Amino acid sequence: MAALGRQTGDLVESPRAQVRVLGHDVLALAAFTLFVFTVAAGRLWCGFACPQTVWTLCYVWIERKIEGGRYQRIKLDQAPWSPVKLGKKGFKYLCWAVLALSISITSVGYFTPIAVLLREIAELSVGNRESFAILSLAGASFLFSGVLREQVCLHMCPYARFQSVMFDRDTLIVSYDARRGEPRGGRSRRVDPGARGLGACVDCGLCVRACPTGIDIREGLQYECITCAACVDVCNGVMKTMGYAPDLIRFSSENQDEGVPKPKTHFRLWSYGAVLLAMLGVLTFDLATRVPLGLDIIRDRGRLYRESWDGSVENTYTLRIMNMEQGSRRYAIRAEGEVPLQFSGDREVEIAGGSQVSIPISLMTAPGVQAASNSDVYFTVESVSDPVHTITETSRFLRPAEAGPDSGASAHE
Ligand code: SF4
Ligand code: SF4
Structure with a gap:
């Protein structure tokens, strides 16, 4: 089989499996990157990259501009309610709400085209899913970064608890x-x-x-x-x-503070670094060998098989083919079973980039063919112009138990 991609037996892994593998690679890579940076330079993530820290700084900056420095804020908090206090607090919360909404709308814009989202917001026609995501993200940002701030780092973030495992006496x-x-x-x-x-x-x-x-x-x-x-x-x-x-x-580092000379080799750092490099290699390999093509096979659930008067048996399927590339592509479809099967349905299909089509297919045995009641059938979808873009998935071909030698097998899934 002319297939580029990681294979299981004769089969290329399904796109979902490929995405799952890539997801695991990226997670492992992120974890080891965190380990390396933590061992080398302490909690760089917490201090400079964590969204909670960055957003908290934005909320604090707004608060400082409106209510003043620490002493002015304490004084304002202790003062009785007055129009000035009400105005300052109200304006602060209004600015916080605008910031929270801008953060949540930007985040949702990663999943819904931002131009469409902004137009829908302007027309008050945002869908339920997007509305829920925007409001819940804005609420979380307002609460965690504006109100709770460092309490999240101290009591809710698990990373603070296990950082000591990664530290050693040479960690910055x-x-x-x-x-x-x-x-x-x-x-x-x-x-x-x-x-x-x-x-x-x-x-x-x-x-x-x-x-x-x-x-x-x-x-x-x-x-x-x-x-x-x-x-x-x-x-x-x-x-x-x-x-x-x-x-x-x-x-x-602790050793530096105590005047202990820096070791020539920082064993833990080099070990994590080596694993990180290995993970990078694995991710690069997985990305390079990924097949941007998906195939789902859905059997006709209403009827497991159809038997004709002449003894031939027919199974029907729906093939859902996904083109995960940018441009459109033409694919050839074929099926092979353990016994010869007549193919009925489209042999080729053109699919636009980033879209999917569903194709009904039926497979039929010739009259009088002896076969097991439940056997494998392999569907292959292959790019006409570039055969390395090939994927094969397996399904079942069912027939009446008494019609084949394997009479004990069930014809029902
Ligand atoms: S002691 Fe406080 S201010 Fe200093 S680095 Fe740590 S968190 Fe930041
Ligand atoms: S370490 Fe001492 S001098 Fe420096 S800011 Fe703190 S209290 Fe002030």
Whole structure:
């Protein structure tokens, strides 16, 4: 069989199986990419790529623009309700709602053409499925990123819980240089900390206030730290104001903090990297050998077989053929059974790109042919212009048990 693709016995894997295999490859690849980046550089995903973090920053930015900085927000929250407070809170929630809707409409636009979706929204004629998806996604974004924020990272996200399994002493983390910072204590810029027996930390508390998960990084590595580096930036600002060297809080590893030299080989990192490369190879192979053609065979459920007066037996099927390419293609159809079968139906079909057609086919044995009551039949669909685009699927050919030597077999599925 001139087939390009992974084969099971004589059969090319079905498109659903191919998509499933590709899905597994992509998931495994994503998992190992996460492992490699986590071992090498800590929770980069959480701090810089996770949609929850990115969207939370957008919601916080809106809040800061409308309600002001941390102290102004606390003051506003504690103040009694007034037209000013009502106006600020109402405007904030309105802006949040617009942001949430824009996020959800963009997301749904990946599955429904965005131009069509926007026109339907403008005409208030959005379908039920899209309406449900838009409203539920917008609600989730508003609730998780706007209202709950870091609570999602702390109490709902499973990744925070198993990150420690991936960390080792050479993993890059955000850490506080306690040897340089302690003993901490307030002082004026003119005071020499050495003369007062103080470290570089002025105990201003800005790193704690800047932290989206509300932790104090000076207490050491904590699972709540999402490596966003907000504390690094704010502390560097303090160091600059005080005229001290930067990087009291910085990216480093536990070994680096303790002055242990960096190992020449980072075994865990190289192991994950090797598996990642292997997964990439497997994904590339699966993509290269994918057959962009699908075939489903549906037997006539109403009648298992039809027997003629001369002893011939007929089975009917519907072939659903999917062209998963961009352009249209012409396909030839053939069927082979364990006994010779007469083919009745279209032998060729033209299918537009990205669409499918259903073709009724019937197969018939010649009169007097002896065969099993239940035997395999193979349908092959092959591109006329490019025979490597071929797919074969199997089905059953049924006949009355008493008509063949295999009289014990049932004619019913
Ligand atoms: S921002 Fe820097 S100086 Fe201020 S408390 Fe935090 S570590 Fe100390
Ligand atoms: S400790 Fe620093 S890096 Fe970690 S989450 Fe808080 S601000 Fe971000």
